[in-house]
Amino acid sequence: MRIILGIQEAHDASAALMVxxxxxxxxxxxxxxxxxxxYGYPRQSIEFCLKQADLGASQIDEVVLATNLWNxxxxxxxxxxxxxxxDWVAEQHKYWKPVLLENRQVSYYDLFKDRxxxxxDDTYPFDRLLSGYMDKEGMRQAREIRxxxxxxxxxxxxxxxxxxxxxxxxxxxxxxxxxxxxxVLALTSEGIGDYSNGTVSEFSEEGRHELAxxxxxxxxxxxxYITLLLGMKPNEHEYKVMGLxxxxxxxxxxxxxxxxxxxxxxxxxxxxxDEKPPDLYFHFxxxxxxxxxxxxxxxxxxxxxxxxxxxxxxxxxxxxLNRICFVGGVAQNxxxxxxxxxxxxxxxxxxxxxxxxxxxxxxxxxxxMWKYLHxxxxxxxxxxxxxxxxxxxxxxDREVEAFLKRENVAAKFKTIPGVTSEDxxxxxxxxxxxxxxxxxxxxxxRALGNRSILADPRRxxxxxxxxxxxxxxxFWMPFTPSILAERTRDYIMNPKNLLSPFxxxxxxxxxxxxRDLIAALHPADxxxxxxxxxxxxxxxxYAIIKAFERLTGVGGVLxxxxxxxxxxxxxxxxxxxxxxxxxxxxxxVLSNYIISR
Ligand SMILES: [Fe+2]
Numbered sequence: 001m002r003i004i005l006g007i008q009e010a011h012d013a014s015a016a017l018m019v020x021x022x023x024x025x026x027x028x029x030x031x032x033x034x035x036x037x038x039y040g041y042p043r044q045s046i047e048f049c050l051k052q053a054d055l056g057a058s059q060i061d062e063v064v065l066a067t068n069l070w071n072x073x074x075x076x077x078x079x080x081x082x083x084x085x086x087d088w089v090a091e092q093h094k095y096w097k098p099v100l101l102e103n104r105q106v107s108y109y110d111l112f113k114d115r116x117x118x119x120x121d122d123t124y125p126f127d128r129l130l131s132g133y134m135d136k137e138g139m140r141q142a143r144e145i146r147x148x149x150x151x152x153x154x155x156x157x158x159x160x161x162x163x164x165x166x167x168x169x170x171x172x173x174x175x176x177x178x179x180x181x182x183x184v185l186a187l188t189s190e191g192i193g194d195y196s197n198g199t200v201s202e203f204s205e206e207g208r209h210e211l212a213x214x215x216x217x218x219x220x221x222x223x224x225y226i227t228l229l230l231g232m233k234p235n236e237h238e239y240k241v242m243g244l245x246x247x248x249x250x251x252x253x254x255x256x257x258x259x260x261x262x263x264x265x266x267x268x269x270x271x272x273x274d275e276k277p278p279d280l281y282f283h284f285x286x287x288x289x290x291x292x293x294x295x296x297x298x299x300x301x302x303x304x305x306x307x308x309x310x311x312x313x314x315x316x317x318x319x320x321l322n323r324i325c326f327v328g329g330v331a332q333n334x335x336x337x338x339x340x341x342x343x344x345x346x347x348x349x350x351x352x353x354x355x356x357x358x359x360x361x362x363x364x365x366x367x368x369m370w371k372y373l374h375x376x377x378x379x380x381x382x383x384x385x386x387x388x389x390x391x392x393x394x395x396x397d398r399e400v401e402a403f404l405k406r407e408n409v410a411a412k413f414k415t416i417p418g419v420t421s422e423d424x425x426x427x428x429x430x431x432x433x434x435x436x437x438x439x440x441x442x443x444x445x446r447a448l449g450n451r452s453i454l455a456d457p458r459r460x461x462x463x464x465x466x467x468x469x470x471x472x473x474x475f476w477m478p479f480t481p482s483i484l485a486e487r488t489r490d491y492i493m494n495p496k497n498l499l500s501p502f503x504x505x506x507x508x509x510x511x512x513x514x515r516d517l518i519a520a521l522h523p524a525d526x527x528x529x530x531x532x533x534x535x536x537x538x539x540x541x542y543a544i545i546k547a548f549e550r551l552t553g554v555g556g557v558l559x560x561x562x563x564x565x566x567x568x569x570x571x572x573x574x575x576x577x578x579x580x581x582x583x584x585x586x587x588x589v590l591s592n593y594i595i596s597r
Contacts, residue, residue, distance in 0.1 A: 002372060003059055005049065005154075006365035008066045009146065011080040011235065012037050012358035014443075015045035016391075017053055018365035021373075021382035025052035026391040026443045028358055030081075030568040034575075037236060039078035040121035041150070042361075048393055057154040064368045065146055066360035067166040068194050069139035072126040073109045080235050082118040088228050092281045100279045107131055124149050164364045166193035168208065170355075172370060173363030174327035175203045177386040178350040179499065185321040187312065189271075190328030190356070191220040191235070200269045200315050203325070205380040207370065211319065212269035218280065219271065219304050220329050222263070225281045226300045230293055235329075241297045242335055243477045246524035248298025252291070256299035259287045263303075266310045269318060304330065305339040312340055322347040331355040332445075334529050338506040341498055353389050353502035354444030362386070362443075388537055389502055390450060392441025395572045400591040403573040409595060419594040421540070425547035428456050428557060432586035433465060435562045437576035439540060442569075446503045447561035448531050449482055449541030451569050451576075453585070456548075457481050457520040457558040469584035472565035479558050481520035482531040484545055487555030491517060492530060503531045520558040531559065 006016040016026035025048065030036050032044035050057060083091075094111050098104040109130040112118070124145055129138045143163055151158040170193070171186045186203040188196070198217030202209045224234035227241050248256075265274040277283035288296055308330070316322050322345060326337065332355050341349045352359065366383065373380055395403075401417075409415055427434060432455075439450040447453075453470065455462040457479075467473045480503060483491055491513035498505065509521050509528045521528050535542040549555045562579065563569045570576045573590055580588040580595065587596035 002369065003053075003055060003061050004365045004368045005046065005060050005063045006066065006361040006363070006368070007042060007046065007063065007150070008357060008361040008364075009041050010067065010070045010075060010357065011039050012356065013040055013042040013045070014358050014361045015042045015049050016361040016365050016443075017049035017055075018369055019053060021369050022384040023362055023365060023386055023391060025049040026362055027393065027441065028443070028568075031392070031441065031571040034568065035078075035081050035119060036566065036568045037081045039081045040075050041123035041153070043123070043153075046154075052393070057156060060154070060156060061160065062368050062372075063150060063154060063156060063161045064364035065150065065161065065163045066169045066357075066364040068163045069136065069143060071139060072124065072129050072142040072145075075121050075124065076109065076126055076130055077112045078119055078121055079112075082115070083233070085228070085231060085233055087112070088234055092228075096279065096281065101282070123153075162368070164367050165195075166360065167196060167199050167213070168367045169360035169363035170327045171199070171201055171203065171208050171363075172367040173359055174325040174350075174352055174355070175208075176366040176370065176380075176383045177352045177362065178325050179385045179387070180323060180325060180348070180350055181205065182323075183321060184323045184325055185315055185319055187315065187324060187326050188328040189217055189219055189308070189326075189330035191224065193328075197221075198271055202319060202321060207374065214270035214272055216264075216273050217271040218264060218273075219307055221280055222260070222284075223300060223304060223330070223333075225284055226296060228281070229285055229288065230296060238333070240474060240477060242301055242333055243474075243522070244294060244297035245301035245335070246298070246522055246527075247476060248292075248294040252295025253298035253302065256288065256291045256295040257302055259284065259291070260299055260303035264307055266307070266314050269311075269315055271307055271311050301333075301335060304333060305336050308336050309339055309343060313343060313345055316345045324349050326351050327355045329356040332504075334504065334506040335527070337504065338527065341496065341505065348496065349498060349505075351504040352386065353446065353504055355504065358444065387501075389443050389448060390440040390538065391443045393572065394440040395437075395591060397591050400573055400593060404590075404593065404595075407577065409577065413595045413597060415593060415595050417593050419589060419592055421543040421547040423594065424454075424544050424589060425551055427587060428454060428548055429551045431456060431459060431462070433462060433470065434587050434589055435570075435576060435580055435585045436589040437562060437570055437572065438589060438591050439538070441571065444502070445561075446531070447559065447569055448502065449533070449538055449544075449559065451562045452482075452559045453562050454544075455519070455558040456552075456554075457517040457556055458515075458552070458554060460519050462519050462558060465584075466560060471560065471563070471583075476523075478522040478529075479520045479560050480529045480531070481517045481556040482533050482541070482545060482559040483517070483556035484542070484549065485532050485534045487549075488532055490555065492528060492532075500530065500532050501534065501537060503529050505529070516554045517556050517558075520556070530556070
């Protein structure tokens with residue numbers, strides 16, 4: 001038996017456990033700590049993974065820390081988790097402006113230490129590294145501190161704790177986590193890794209053969225800065241800019257697109273600078289003065305789609321490989337993935353769930369397992385694709401029952417045990433909006449039925465109700481459906497039969513979808529980002545949708561993540577009940593109980 005624990009200790013911290021080539025548990029720290037995007041050592045996720053597999057830390061063969069070098073200052077201040085929009089703006093003015101534009105050194109830590117509203121990481125003794133500048137040597141020292149600390153915390157010999165190259169974490173996840181085998185093209189595009197922000201590799205069971213990499217692929221950075229310039233949080237709210245993009249009219253879009261058009265170009269197998277500005281934030285701030293918000297959103301989205309299309313076309317032509325796995329933060333852009341999938345030259349595209357950095361814990365496991373098998377000349381067949389993403393904690397009926405008693409829930413709400421999929425389907429068909437917390441929690445950004453808010457997708461009023469009363473969401477953001485796999489052709493234009501079980505790709509919708517699922521399509525362009533659900537992936541959730549189909553003829557439900565705005569997706573009964581009490585959800589499905597007002 002080979003047991004590997006993978007850890008992402010930087011932003012969107014997470015842990016994953018692989019046993020004999022199969023990921024058996026994985027979770028993000030934010031679900032346990034309640035701090036969205038939590039940053040640093042994921043203690044509770046690690047404890048969960050070991051408990052789930054009924055293993056002790058001493059049984060772990062290898063602990064793999066994703067990324068060789070990262071900046072200890074950012075972990076100390078838990079940057080992405082703590083920062084508000086005003087902090088991101090301050091970072092530009094007080095740090096990047098002097099460093100990039102005025103050639104002055106500034107201590108990053110001094111800018112953000114001692115903030116009463118921040119949570120700080122206190123796991124790693126980084127102290128002597130914090131006041132200096134962000135340099136490679138500091139990060140090398142930080143790597144040894146990380147290894148020593150983790151070794152001590154888990155009680156595991158230091159030689160069993162390793163760090164794995166960031167790019168390997170991404171690409172091994174993209175390939176071995178996917179159902180693809182044989183020779184494929186593996187591409188990364190992201191903010192920054194260990195040595196690149198874009199890579200092109202030929203991948204097979206023999207491993208990764210890198211053909212090109214660059215540090216000049218700034219699609220991720222540019223999208224981040226535009227997100228910030230539009231008043232939203234970078235590294236988190238890029239999807240809102242993407243959601244806004246289809247509302248842009250052509251005139252405004254064309255006007256703003258001129259600002260982006262000549263920043264980057266494809267050269268060989270890389271995206272590189274064309275006309276390089278002195279910086280990206282202040283450059284776009286000045287150039288986009290007087291531009292409309294929707295035009296800017298539409299333009300940056302078009303820019304990313306155009307660049308990726310040109311790049312990938314060049315890569316396919318040069319390598320002859322037309323089956324692609326795509327990973328990294330930019331691969332989370334489901335509209336760009338749609339555009340790539342539509343290229344004639346592309347035969348197959350697979351995007352793993354949570355393609356940004358939260359999944360590098362899983363990728364580190366894949367890499368370590370592959371390396372072990374490869375070194376021992378063993379077959380890679382033992383490495384299992386990630387065909388399910390329900391990898392988190394589950395709460396038993398007995399635990400739920402005890403919780404309901406302890407909280408005296410029956411005194412406040414109507415509480416009925418033994419809820420059936422027919423009961424749930426009937427309520428949905430009657431227009432109720434339900435929270436569902438049952439089975440194992442999903443890993444990643446998407447709720448796929450087990451930590452979801454569900455509604456009737458035929459009802460446009462459901463959108464208004466969820467937006468205003470439940471999720472306090474932004475008015476322009478679309479919802480998404482979960483659909484029965486056998487109804488795919490009825491609802492989705494998918495001529496290449498691409499797999500999309502985890503909501504990683506957008507498609508055009510059919511006329512029938514525009515009737516049956518109208519509340520779960522993008523209102524402006526009627527595209528859809530479906531969870532295509534096979535029964536064996538989640539029989540209980542499948543049964544609910546099937547029962548809904550029997551009642552209504554509609555083979556899908558509206559599905560959005562079960563959380564209040566700004567909070568992580570709910571973990572279990574406690575968080576689910578809190579969300580129910582602080583929203584206007586009609587009812588809460590908690591394992592086999594239904595709780596209503
Ligand atoms: Fe990354």
